[in-house]
């Protein structure tokens with residue numbers, strides 16, 4: 001047996017974390033199979049189901065430094 005199939009981003013071919021690999025389109029129920037970097041580009045076009053329990057700090061988008069210029 002060849003064991004696990006490694007999930008890769010359909011856009012850039014990067015290997016996906018469990019969180020990325022389990023992100024689904026909430027309309028179709030299909031796996032989106034995109035890394036966070038690529039998904040963020042299309043995020044507004046997909047209503048996705050995300051496995052929050054598989055989310056790690058590494059999966060958070062990097063905040064822009066400008067967002068910290070609070071009062």
Ligand SMILES: [Zn+2]
Pocket residue numbers: 009010011012013014034035036037038039
């Ligand atoms: Zn990608």
